[in-house]
Amino acid sequence: MEEKPRYRRILLKLSGEAFAGEQGYGIDPNFLEYISHEVKNVHELGVEVAIVIGGGNIFRGFQGKGIGIDRATADYMGMLATVINALALQSALERHVNIPTRVLSAIEMRQVSEPYIRRRAVRHLEKGRVVIFAGGTGNPFFSTDTAAALRAAEIDAEVLLKATKVGGIYDKDPEKFPDAMFIREITYLEVINRGIRVMDHTALTMCRENDIPIIVFNIREKGNLRAVVLGEEIGSVVRG
Numbered sequence: 001m002e003e004k005p006r007y008r009r010i011l012l013k014l015s016g017e018a019f020a021g022e023q024g025y026g027i028d029p030n031f032l033e034y035i036s037h038e039v040k041n042v043h044e045l046g047v048e049v050a051i052v053i054g055g056g057n058i059f060r061g062f063q064g065k066g067i068g069i070d071r072a073t074a075d076y077m078g079m080l081a082t083v084i085n086a087l088a089l090q091s092a093l094e095r096h097v098n099i100p101t102r103v104l105s106a107i108e109m110r111q112v113s114e115p116y117i118r119r120r121a122v123r124h125l126e127k128g129r130v131v132i133f134a135g136g137t138g139n140p141f142f143s144t145d146t147a148a149a150l151r152a153a154e155i156d157a158e159v160l161l162k163a164t165k166v167g168g169i170y171d172k173d174p175e176k177f178p179d180a181m182f183i184r185e186i187t188y189l190e191v192i193n194r195g196i197r198v199m200d201h202t203a204l205t206m207c208r209e210n211d212i213p214i215i216v217f218n219i220r221e222k223g224n225l226r227a228v229v230l231g232e233e234i235g236s237v238v239r240g
């Protein structure tokens with residue numbers, strides 16, 4: 001029987017942390033190869049795949065303070081870090097699984113990426129290319145989670161898939177508290193009011209206002225991404 005995807009167009013958020021693999025810093029080649037195959041397994045279903053990439057494995061804005069760099073400058077450094085990850089992922093997708101991929105950056109960097117132009121992004125997706133959104137929102141004081149929510153709304157993605165290293169949403173950090181309770185479904189407002197750490201409030205509000213469900217799932221489990229796209233009950237869902 002042919003497998004029918006639940007979604008036509010998805011926005012996958014990959015944090016920089018995932019890129020670091022076990023080593024905690026930099027770019028892990030094993031992760032690049034692994035994620036390329038995970039994306040291919042979804043792409044071959046005919047699903048349009050857009051990816052927003054984080055930069056935390058290289059630099060985060062809050063690190064600026066410790067080294068005497070003001071917040072806005074440090075945030076721009078963080079945004080540049082996302083471009084490095086984006087180029088690495090583009091290269092991996094083309095090399096390991098032969099999927100044409102375009103990097104669109106919110107901060108113009110003509111030699112290495114296209115500038116972010118919404119219509120162009122949509123056109124690439126329609127042509128079956130994977131689109132990687134780099135440079136976050138292009139503005140300091142925001143996060144790549146917010147960039148993911150923003151781009152998902154702009155390109156009319158049906159769902160935001162937030163890749164994490166745990167199985168979904170818990171009432172407290174499952175890596176610290178063994179008695180943390182798994183939450184299968186929750187509303188945006190509950191996440192905000194209960195202070196559950198899924199995404200920052202700006203990102204959550206953006207998803208809420210645009211009615212974009214968020215699925216939080218473990219990207220480290222092989223086959224999960226495809227299963228989520230096929231509509232299997234994996235991870236946790238945040239919706240209205």
Ligand code: UDP
Pocket residue numbers: 014015016017053054055056057059060061062074075076077078079081135136137138139140141142143144145146147
């Ligand atoms: N950043 C920013 N504006 C954006 C997106 C990101 O200023 O729209 C900066 C911010 O300093 C952030 C860093 O880029 O700490 C890296 O992004 P993020 O921490 O969201 O990456 P992740 O946690 O997903 O690896």
